[in-house]
Amino acid sequence: MRQGYCKYMLLCLLLSCSQQIQSREASHASVKDLQYGEMLFYYYQQDYFNSIVRLEIAREQGRLPNHKDEAELMLGGLVLSYGMRNTARDIFQNLLDDDQHDLSVHNRAWLYLAKISYQRGDLPGASNAIVKINGEMTPATRTATANLHSLLLIEKGRNAAAIDILKNTRSGKHWAPYLKYNLGIAQIRNGELQAGLDTLESVSKTGGDTPAQRLLRDKANLALGYSHLEQGETTASSQALEQVRIAGPLSNKALLGAGWANAEAGAYAQALIPWTELASRNVTDPAVQEALIAVPYAMAKMELYGQAIQHYQESITALNDEKRQLDISINAIQNGELLKQLQQSDPGTGFGWIQQLDLDSPVLHYQTELMASHGFQEAVKNYRDLLFLRNNLDNWAHSVTTYDAMLTARQSRYQSQLPAAQQALDSNAFATLQQRKAALADTIASIESSENSMWQKKQQLSEIETLLQQTGKAIGKLQQADTVTPAGFSAFNQEISHRKTDIKQLQTRASRITQAQEILLEQLAVDELVAQQARIEHYIIQARLALAQIYDSSLNNPAKRIIQ
Numbered sequence: 001m002r003q004g005y006c007k008y009m010l011l012c013l014l015l016s017c018s019q020q021i022q023s024r025e026a027s028h029a030s031v032k033d034l035q036y037g038e039m040l041f042y043y044y045q046q047d048y049f050n051s052i053v054r055l056e057i058a059r060e061q062g063r064l065p066n067h068k069d070e071a072e073l074m075l076g077g078l079v080l081s082y083g084m085r086n087t088a089r090d091i092f093q094n095l096l097d098d099d100q101h102d103l104s105v106h107n108r109a110w111l112y113l114a115k116i117s118y119q120r121g122d123l124p125g126a127s128n129a130i131v132k133i134n135g136e137m138t139p140a141t142r143t144a145t146a147n148l149h150s151l152l153l154i155e156k157g158r159n160a161a162a163i164d165i166l167k168n169t170r171s172g173k174h175w176a177p178y179l180k181y182n183l184g185i186a187q188i189r190n191g192e193l194q195a196g197l198d199t200l201e202s203v204s205k206t207g208g209d210t211p212a213q214r215l216l217r218d219k220a221n222l223a224l225g226y227s228h229l230e231q232g233e234t235t236a237s238s239q240a241l242e243q244v245r246i247a248g249p250l251s252n253k254a255l256l257g258a259g260w261a262n263a264e265a266g267a268y269a270q271a272l273i274p275w276t277e278l279a280s281r282n283v284t285d286p287a288v289q290e291a292l293i294a295v296p297y298a299m300a301k302m303e304l305y306g307q308a309i310q311h312y313q314e315s316i317t318a319l320n321d322e323k324r325q326l327d328i329s330i331n332a333i334q335n336g337e338l339l340k341q342l343q344q345s346d347p348g349t350g351f352g353w354i355q356q357l358d359l360d361s362p363v364l365h366y367q368t369e370l371m372a373s374h375g376f377q378e379a380v381k382n383y384r385d386l387l388f389l390r391n392n393l394d395n396w397a398h399s400v401t402t403y404d405a406m407l408t409a410r411q412s413r414y415q416s417q418l419p420a421a422q423q424a425l426d427s428n429a430f431a432t433l434q435q436r437k438a439a440l441a442d443t444i445a446s447i448e449s450s451e452n453s454m455w456q457k458k459q460q461l462s463e464i465e466t467l468l469q470q471t472g473k474a475i476g477k478l479q480q481a482d483t484v485t486p487a488g489f490s491a492f493n494q495e496i497s498h499r500k501t502d503i504k505q506l507q508t509r510a511s512r513i514t515q516a517q518e519i520l521l522e523q524l525a526v527d528e529l530v531a532q533q534a535r536i537e538h539y540i541i542q543a544r545l546a547l548a549q550i551y552d553s554s555l556n557n558p559a560k561r562i563i564q
Helices: 002-015 034-044 048-061 068-081 085-097 103-119 123-130 139-155 159-167 176-189 193-204 211-230 234-241 251-264 268-279 286-301 305-334 337-344 350-356 374-426 429-450 455-556
Strands: none
Touching: 034 048, 034 068, 048 068, 048 374, 068 085, 068 103, 085 103, 103 123, 103 139, 123 139, 139 159, 139 176, 159 176, 176 193, 176 211, 193 211, 211 234, 211 251, 234 251, 251 268, 251 286, 268 286, 286 305, 286 455, 305 337, 305 455, 337 374, 337 455, 374 455
16 A cells, blocks of 8 residues: 555656746836836736737837837737737747847747746647757746756656756756756656755755745655655655645645655554544545555554554545545536636636635535646636636627717717708808909909009908818818718728627637536546545545455454454
C-alpha cells in the first residue's frame, strides 16, 4: 500500500515540477500614451475583453506612438487567451516579419507565444516557439526563457538538457529559488539523486516570507521527503516532511508521508501520530482517505487487533458514506448544479471565481482537487469568457434596436421640416435678389459716370452680394439634403439591419459553443468524481482484505487473540 502511493505521490511532484513565477505581460515602464494607460487599467482588473477593445480602438486611431510594440505584444497575448489563434498568430507574425523591429521585440514575441501555448497545454507549440528565441536578451527575457524551456524539457523527459540550461542561466535572487527547484527535480529524474537532493535541500532553506516563497519551501521539503522515502531513507524523509507547514496546502500529503516514513522504520506508534491527525480531516481528500485505513494498518502491526478491527469497520462505513455522497454530487452535476454555481460568480473577476463559489455545496464539495488542475481551470475560463461574450451580445442586440428609434425620429423630423424647405426652394427670393443687384449695379455705374457721391449705394450692393452668397449656400444645402438625406436614411437602415443579422448569427454561434463547453465541464467533473469513487472502492477492498487477514490470523493462531 505504501509503495504504490509513494511512487504515485513522487510522480505527481515530479510532473508538477515548478511553481513558476507568473510575470506580468504588461510593461512596468512609465506610461507615455493615455490610451495605453487606459488599456493597462482594464488589464490589471483582469477585464481582458475591455483591454482588447481599448487596444483595438487606440490602434485604429494611431494613438500609441510610444507603446506600439508593447501594445501589439499585449494584444497578441490577449486574443490568444480567448482562443483566437489565427488572429494572434497574425499579430505575432507581423511583428516577426517586420525587419524594423529589433531582436529584443522578436524574442519577446516568441516568448509570449511560448508562454501562452504552455499555459493552454499546447506543449508542441510552446516548444516550437521557445527554440526561436536567440541572441542578446534582457536579463528578464533570458531568465523567463530558461525557466519555461526547462519546464518543457523536463515534461518531455529530456532532463539532461534541462539541467544544462538551468546550470548555465544566471538569474536574480527573485528567480533563483524557482530555477533551483527545477534543477533539483531534473537531477532526480535524470538519476542524479544526491545532486538533486542537495539542490532541493538548498531550496528548502531559502528565505522570504511571501506566500509564494513559503509554498516553494513546502514543495521542496515535500519532494525531499518522498524522494528519501522512495530510497528507504526514513529518518531523512521524516525530517524533511516535518518542515512542511502543518496548516499549509501541502500538509495532508506531508502528514501521510511522515506516517509512512515512521511505518517503514517500524515505528508504528510514531506513525499513528500524523496519521490520526490526518484521519480527522476532511475525508474528501485522497490523503485523508488513505489515512483512514493506514491507522488500523499500524494498529494491526502493533497487534492491537481489536482496535484495528474497529477502525477498519469505521473506515469502511465512512468510505461507503463518501461513495454515496459522490453519487449525490454526480446527480447534481448532471442536473446542471455545477453550471448554476459557475454562472452565479462574477465573470469579471478573473480566476478569483473560485473564492465566490460555495465549496460546501454537494456539487463542489468533492471538486477541490479538480478545480486546482490546469485543464479544468482553462475549461472554466473558456466557459466564463463565453458567458461574458454572450452577455455582451445580448446587450448589443438590445442596444441596436435603439438605433431604429433614433433613425425613426430623424426621419420624422426631416419630414416635418420638408414642406418649409421645399417652399424655400420654390420661392423666387434668389432671383429677386439677383434682379436687385443688377439694378443697383446700373445705378452705381450711372452715378460714377456723373461723378456724384455714391458710398451708400456701394454699401447696399455689398450687402446684396453677401445675401446672395448666403442664400446660394442655403439653397445648395437644401438641394443636397433633399437628395442625400433620404438616401442616408436608407443606408443607415440597411447598416442597422446588417448589424442585427451579424449579432443574431454571433448569438447563435456563441450559444452553440457555450452548450458544448457546458457538456465538457460537466463531463470533466463527473469523470473526476467517478475516479474518486474508484479510488475509494480500492481502499474499501484493502480494508476488507485486511479485516479478513486479521480474522484468519486469529483463527489459525490462538496466541493472536482479538481483544476488543
